Amino acid sequence: MSLLDAFHTSIRLAGREDEPAPGIVLDTDGPVRRRYPATPGSSYCMVECPEGLGADPDHWIARQVAxxxxxxxxxxxxxxxxxSPADLADRLVAAGFVAEDEETLLLGEVAGLVHDVVLPDGVALRQVSSEEDLARVDVLLRTIWGEGRDDGSLAAEVRADPDALDVVVAEESPTGPVLCAGWLRYTRGTDFASMWGGSTLPQWRRRGLYRATVAHRAALARDRGHRYVRLDTSPHSRPILERLGLRAVATTTPYVLDARSGAAAPLVTRP
Known part of the structure; x- marks a missing residue:
């Protein structure tokens, strides 16, 4: 079995792209897997179709729009x-979804990512879980990605199940700004762990901080008995990770429908 087949079977088909989280509903609508907050508007919503959309894709797309x-x-x-279908992207756009940036799905063995990285003088890595430290991580994410990124979901995830993930930061001081942060989710009952985040302050990039957080998280995954790691990567981090031995196996693109105004684009019927 290829790495992609193993990922698809043990993660996507098993419904483990999104593990249960506080206040989040996980359900299915035909071939569509859905994640949304029990209280509308309190967190992000996501859907996917790992088994394809069958003979009438537009029917299932229209149901999600509605x-x-x-x-x-x-x-x-x-x-x-x-x-599938192969033209899923076109059908989503016709239904009012808008494509965001494409990322590359990388898979590989954690053992290849465990290596020594020399950090700049005065910088250290640390695993964090306190509310104060996670608030500092949120400041970093808001600084890099904008105010909309701070939804408190990472802290809520740690509170709900602290053994399900590890958050790693690079810092000069436990009370100063976080320079780089990333987290590692453990998918229980599988060989896979997944790395997320990896955000670094612009003035600290190209100094080994991201690579150090990757190596540290890989060692944590190895020590927990996970053989493989999964990352969705941008063009900036992909070369670093491929040099470490991870392989590009697919691309992943988010298509977003913003129905917060109450008016979504109408579905276009395809021939």
Whole structure:
């Protein structure tokens, strides 16, 4: 079995792209897997179709448009380049979804990522879990990605199940700004762990901080018995990770429908 087949079977088909989280509903609508807040508008919504959309794709797409429009929410449809139908992206755009930046799905063995990285003088890595430290991580994410990024979901995830993930920061001081942060989610009952985040302050890039957080998280995954790691990577981090031995196996593109105004684009019927 290839790495992509193993990922698809043990993660996507098993519904482990999104593990249960406080206040979040996980359900299915036919072939569509959905994640949304029990209280409308309190967190992000996401859907995907790991088994494809069958003989009438537009029917299932229209149902999601109606469902999330009725809730007045923004929803992301996470697509993979091997999803079916092959023209899924065109159908989503016709239904009012807008494509965001494409990322590359990288898979590989954690052992290849464990290596020594020399950090700049005065910088250290630390695993964090306190509310104060996670608030500092949120400041970093807001600084890099904008105010909309701070939704408190990372802290809520740590509070709900602290053994399900580890958050790693690079810092000069435990009370100063976080220079780089990333987290590692452990998918229980599988060989896979997944790395997320990896955000670095612009003035600290190209100084080994991101590579150090990757190596540290890989060692944590190895020590917990996980053989493989998964990352969705941008063009900036992909070369670093491929040099470490990870392989590009697919691309993933989010398509977003913003129904918070209560008016979504109408579905265009395709021939």
């Amino acid at each position: 469902f999330f429009s009725g809730r007045g929410e923004q929803v992301e449809w996470k697509t993979y380049s091997y999803d």
